[in-house]
Amino acid sequence: MLRFKVLVSAVPLIAAAVFAKLEWAPSPQPCIAVGAETVTIGSAPFPADLHVDFTDDPALATVRVALAESPETADLVVVDDAPVKEDQGCGMTAATQTVAIAADPLQSAPLIDLARDDAADGRADDRIDMRSSRTTAREAAALIVAARHHSSPPVNPVL
Numbered sequence: 001m002l003r004f005k006v007l008v009s010a011v012p013l014i015a016a017a018v019f020a021k022l023e024w025a026p027s028p029q030p031c032i033a034v035g036a037e038t039v040t041i042g043s044a045p046f047p048a049d050l051h052v053d054f055t056d057d058p059a060l061a062t063v064r065v066a067l068a069e070s071p072e073t074a075d076l077v078v079v080d081d082a083p084v085k086e087d088q089g090c091g092m093t094a095a096t097q098t099v100a101i102a103a104d105p106l107q108s109a110p111l112i113d114l115a116r117d118d119a120a121d122g123r124a125d126d127r128i129d130m131r132s133s134r135t136t137a138r139e140a141a142a143l144i145v146a147a148r149h150h151s152s153p154p155v156n157p158v159l
Contacts, residue, residue, distance in 0.1 A: 048100030061113030
């Protein structure tokens with residue numbers, strides 16, 4: 001009888017996990033294609049090519065990224081509208097550049113001010129529109145800053 005009670009109590013938990021779309025396997029790291037190369041969020045223990053940090057003080061920021069009001073006004077739009085498959089993503093190659101969000105960045109590392117578009121007062125270097133449950137606004141901001149830092153001419157990144 002006790003086994004039956006345990007089984008009955010576990011069924012709602014399993015159903016909640018299925019409906020909440022919990023991912024048991026890690027999803028691919030967010031990445032941006034920059035021409036023939038890619039920029040991706042670095043994962044430990046691999047060293048990153050670029051470190052970035054965030055600040056709440058716009059006066060200290062070296063790069064300003066705004067959360068856009070709509071996709072039409074954004075430089076980068078992040079959308080989760082399809083299930084993730086194992087073979088999706090940018091893949092790691094020798095040309096892949098990695099960016100890390102560092103707690104103690106180097107002195108020359110970009111310092112990002114991430115704010116709402118209305119709080120940026122039109123002073124944003126880049127604008128992102130977030131409609132994602134897998135990628136955070138900080139990750140998207142780090143990616144677009146790394147993509148701009150990586151290439152000299154302006155780039156239209158694709159995520």
